[in-house]
Amino acid sequence: MALGIGIVGLPNVGKSTTFNALTKAQNAEAANYPFCTIEPNKAIVAVPDPRVDRLAELVKPEKIIYTTVEFIDIAGLVKGASQGEGLGNQFLANIRETAAIVHVVRCFDDENVIHVSARPDPRSDIEIINTELMIADLQQLERKLDKLAREVKGDKRLLPVQEVALALQQQLGQGIPVTAYPDRESEAFKSLTKEMRFLTGKKVIYVANVDEDHLTTDNEYVHTVRQIAHSHNAECVKLCAKLEQDMAGLTDAERHEFLATIGVEETGLEQVIHKGYHALELIAFFTAGPKEVRAWTVRQGAKAPEAAGTIHSDFERGFIRAEVIPYATYLRLGSEVAAKAAGEMRVEGRDYVVHDGDVMHFRFNV
DSSP states (O other), X not given: OOEEEEEEOOTTSSHHHXXXXXXXXXXXXXXXXXXXXXXXXXXXXXXXXXXXXXXXXXXXXXXXXXXXXXXXXXXXXXTTGGGTOSSGGGGGGGGTTSSEEEEEEEOOOOTTSOOSSSSOOHXXXXXXXXXXXXXXXXXXXXHHHHHHHHHTTTOGGGHHHXXXXXXXXXXXXXXXXXXXXXXXXXXXXXXXXXXXXXXXGSEEEEEEEOOGGGSSSOOHHHHHHHHHHHHTTOEEEEEOHHHHHHTXXXXXXXXXXXXXXXXXXXXXXXXXXHHHHHHHTEEEEEEEOSSEEEEEEEETTOBHHHHHHHHOHHHHHTEEEEEEEOHHHXXXXXXXXXXXXXXXXXXXXXXXXXXXXXXXEEEEOO
16 A cells, blocks of 8 residues: 655645655756646655664565655646636646645745745635635536436435535535545445545645744744644644755765754654654554565554455455564564564464554465
8 A cells, every 4th residue: 555645735835845855856846936837746755664674684685675655746726726727726636546635835934935925824825725625626526416416316326425425515615625524434425535536535734844944943834834734633744845855865864864963853754754654544564584575554453364465465365364573573583483483473363453563474375
């Protein structure tokens, strides 16, 4: 399960610079004028996990494979995008398949960087983007309702889906996102949202893009973003995209060493991924052997057969058992052989709930 994240924001808030910083590359053009990004930029990035590195030191495999995250950067949205203003609305479909949205908000003053309004205003800026996402969802939903009106005549089982769609139409029309729908566990809601991939139904990570002077202290803009994120039950990250982009050529160790000198513990990528995993309730498990040490991503609460299925569908279909060593135990004993000899390798069945950091080996038969 690769984590997909779409990046949105107004023009000139540092969105493409943030994309470049997160992907450690100059994939997206960043310039001091609106609509510099006119095509979606995509990049797949390895998820940094020191546990993978430590396991590899012990196992010494032929390959090390990290789990990945895909970032998609689209053109900046502006007020009226849903009516054809700007370019961003043309590319919203590119982020419908992502699991989460990174919403970049400008939190710095710089008279040399053009902003769509007289000065940065995080509350207004966030409202503009969220409104455009709601309108995009509403337009998509109205097309779906036209289709459902015809389909329910021949299949009454679709009536609950139609009822949910009508309720969401009213809700979005009132400026309330899909995430606020009261009965999110109903089968009709799950069926509709699985198909529609509503933009306002996704988890959001607000990125407060600051100047270097405010990396360790919050300015008034950041305070506002944090308040809004809290009220929306969303995650919030603070970073200086320009600084992180400038560090793109450094090694991970050099990057961490430099950030430590200014009192910052994690890179922007690490912050966004950690917040993304938390928001989406994802965990990692590992496989370790002479051929490869590899990280895999599953949802919290996943049982052993589902975890096996992330490796190959045959593993889930023919699941027999899972051999499990907790990461801390593997680290303490130093190898699978030692864990087995010490009686620390557990044999688990179909009902075993996977824990973050489990080192697993699956037995299956098809």
